[in-house]
Every structure is written in structure tokens, then in C-alpha cells.
Amino acid sequence: MPVAAGTLRLATWHADLSRAGPGLLLRDLLKGEAQAVVAEIAAADPDVLLLTDIDYDHGAVALEALAARLEAAGAAYPHRFALRSNTGMTTGRDLDGDGRLGGPRDAQGYGQFAGQGGMALLSRIPLQLRRDFSDLLWQALPGHLRLPGDPAPEIQRLSSSGHWAVALGAGGGGLTLLAWHATPPVFDGPGDRNGRRNRDELALWQRYLDGAFGAAPDRPVLIGNANLDPARGEGRHEAMRAVLNDPRLQDPLPDVPTVDWEQTGPMRVSYLLPAAGLTVRAAEVRPPVPGQRHRMVLVTLEDP
Numbered sequence: 678m679p680v681a682a683g684t685l686r687l688a689t690w691h692a693d694l695s696r697a698g699p700g701l702l703l704r705d706l707l708k709g710e711a712q713a714v715v716a717e718i719a720a721a722d723p724d725v726l727l728l729t730d731i732d733y734d735h736g737a738v739a740l741e742a743l744a745a746r747l748e749a750a751g752a753a754y755p756h757r758f759a760l761r762s763n764t765g766m767t768t769g770r771d772l773d774g775d776g777r778l779g780g781p782r783d784a785q786g787y788g789q790f791a792g793q794g795g796m797a798l799l800s801r802i803p804l805q806l807r808r809d810f811s812d813l814l815w816q817a818l819p820g821h822l823r824l825p826g827d828p829a830p831e832i833q834r835l836s837s838s839g840h841w842a843v844a845l846g847a848g849g850g851g852l853t854l855l856a857w858h859a860t861p862p863v864f865d866g867p868g869d870r871n872g873r874r875n876r877d878e879l880a881l882w883q884r885y886l887d888g889a890f891g892a893a894p895d896r897p898v899l900i901g902n903a904n905l906d907p908a909r910g911e912g913r914h915e916a917m918r919a920v921l922n923d924p925r926l927q928d929p930l931p932d933v934p935t936v937d938w939e940q941t942g943p944m945r946v947s948y949l950l951p952a953a954g955l956t957v958r959a960a961e962v963r964p965p966v967p968g969q970r971h972r973m974v975l976v977t978l979e980d981p
Contacts, residue, residue: 683980684958685802685845685852688723689947691902691936691971694731694743695794702732706742715743717966718799719752721973725800725845726754729838729858729902729947730971733762733792740797747799754799762795762838763811764788772828786837786860796839796858796901803846807853807894810840810881815874818881819889822873837874840881842894852955852978853894855882857901862912876913879903879920886925899926899950902971906944926950929960929976936971949976 692714696702705711718726732739737759744754765781765788773782781789788794798804815823815835823830837860845852859879862872886893899920907917921928928950934943951957956979963973 685725685978685980686723686975687725687854687898687900687949687951687978688721688973688975689727689729689900689902689949690718690973691729691858691947692717692731692973693969693971694728694739696732697789699732699734699790699792703734703739703742706739706746711743711746713966713968715746715750717963717969717973718747719750721963721975722752723975725798725802725854727854727856727900728797728799730794731759731797733759733795733797737797740799744799754801756800756802756804757798758800758804758806758843759795759797760806760809760811760839760841762786762788762792763834763836764795764838765791765793767791768829768832770829770832772833774828785834794838794858796841796856798843798854798856800845805844805846806841807844808842808885808890810842810885810890811836811838813840813881815877818877819884820880821877823877824868824870824873826868827870835874835877835881837878840878842885842897844894852896852898855885855894855897855899855901857882857903859902859904861904872912875903875905876916879905879916883920883923886923896952896955897926898952898955899948902947904946906946909944910938910941920950925953927953927955927957929957930962930974933962935962935974937965938970947971947974949974951976951978955979
């Protein structure tokens with residue numbers, strides 16, 4: 678289906694497309710499993726969709742299998758994009774201090790295997806990578822909260838999954854998606870290492886818009902899973918509030934939860950924040966899908 682005349686529908690979803698081992702997602706997709714995910718994407722019908730919990734494999738074979746399933750369901754996405762994720766990427770260091778090497782917390786980003794729970798884009802519009810910040814060292818971020826005692830400063834990347842600036846081609850009006858999936862600000866100790874890293878993964882986009890890494894895009898759209906609510910749960914809420922109040926961006930869905938956790942109740946962790954100068958035609962958080970904790974976030978923009 679082509680992009681509707683005069684509009685562009687963007688979406689992000691932390692759908693459960695991650696498995697316990699390499700190749701298992703592809704196996705499940707070829708077996709016809711994950712039907713609820715396929716049906717939801719086809720029903721929501723976004724023009725561009727960022728998935729923030731999908732296993733990455735060499736050649737993006739699982740992503741191609743998902744695209745084939747979607748095309749069979751009437752939702753064709755001829756343009757796909759994925760890069761190797763930092764999740765599960767071995768460092769050769771004992772980053773969690775447990776005396777063993779090769780554990781999921783010893784990787785650049787938590788992962789039981791390389792690429793577990795990465796990111797991917799499905800699009801009806803051509804995609805072009807503008808910048809990839811996924812290999813930026815944590816200590817290289819201006820104003821970072823990394824402590825001197827945090828391990829491996831010379832190799833520790835900031836991104837737990839990835840940070841991509843991806844331009845939309847013809848029909849996208851020059852938009853640039855700033856896509857990321859941050860670490861949860863929990864599962865650490867009194868030093869709040871994950872909380873500080875989570876904050877800095879979000880702060881990277883503000884530094885980019887400030888011009889700290891060269892020319893910033895004219896019409897950015899922050900899109901992805903910040904793993905941070907502006908008020909509820911763990912994490913540095915003031916960092917999320919600062920982004921939501923940034924005059925360069927707009928928030929079409931204030932205070933609308935995107936996930937419901939047993940421990941915390943409803944929280945907002947996935948975001949789609951267009952540039953302030955863009956016209957939002959509609960915005961919604963989709964109803965829950967059986968078997969899925971997170972809900973899809975959709976924003977429809979007027980012809981940008």
C-alpha cells in the first residue's frame with residue numbers, strides 16, 4: 678500500500694521478537710509463529726515502523742522473513758534497515774565483576790548472544806543512514822554521567838543497542854529518524870550505572886541537536902524506547918522531562934502509557950517526538966496485543 682496522499686504514518690513498537698538463542702526467531706517466523714505481531718503491524722498500517730526488540734542476524738535473514746510474512750498479510754515494506762546491535766557484542770572484559778568472562782552483562786549491551794533484542798526499520802519509503810553513533814564511547818559524550826570507577830572506559834560504548842540517524846527519502850519530506858533503544862535504568866547496584874547510562878543514551882540526541890557532533894538534521898523525529906518514564910518507576914525522570922519540554926520537539930501523546938508492568942503499573946517508555954515545526958494529523962498508542970507487554974506508538978504527520 679502506498680503512503681496515503683498528504684500524510685506519513687510513523688510508528689515504533691517494542692514487540693517481542695527476541696528469542697533465547699541465535700536463529701530461533703527465524704525458525705519461529707518460518708514456522709508461522711508471531712502471528713499476533715504480524716497481524717498488529719498489518720492492522721496499524723504504518724508507513725515506517727521501528728522495531729526495538731528484534732534479534733539481529735548476519736544478512737538480516739529474520740527481518741527478511743518477517744517482511745515476507747507482512748507482505749503475505751497485505752503490508753508490503755520494500756525498504757528494510759538493520760545494523761549489528763551492541764547487545765551481546767563481546768568485550769573480552771569482566772564488566773560486571775563476577776569473575777567470569779562472556780556473560781550477558783560483559784557485552785557492550787546486555788545480551789545472551791550477539792544481536793539479541795536489536796533494532797530494525799521497515800519502510801515504504803527509501804531509507805538512508807545519515808549517522809551511526811552506536812560505537813561512540815560513553816566517555817566521549819559531552820556532559821556524560823559516567824563515573825571514573827566505571828569499568829573499561831577505553832572500550833565501553835554508550836549505546837546499549839544502537840543510535841541511528843536515518844533519513845527518509847523521496848516522500849519523506851527530508852525527515853531524519855533518531856532511533857534508539859536504551860538500557861533499562863535498573864539491574865545494577867548503588868552506583869546506578871544503568872540509570873546513568875540510560876540517561877546519557879537519551880542525552881546523546883539532545884547533544885546531536887545542539888550541534889556537538891556536526892550539523893544536526895533540520896527536521897528530526899526522536900523514535901524508540903527510552904526505557905524511561907517522566908515520573909514513574911526507576912530512572913532519572915528529569916532527563917525524560919527535559920526532552921519532552923525541549924522546544925525543538927513536540928509531544929503528541931503526553932502522559933499516555935505504552936507498557937503495563939506488574940511491578941509498576943502503566944508506564945510510558947516508548948516515544949515518537951517529531952520536530953516542533955511538523956504538523957501532527959493524528960497520534961495514538963494502540964490497544965494491547967495478547968502476549969505483548971508493550972504497545973505500538975503511532976503518529977501521523979501532515980505532508981512534511
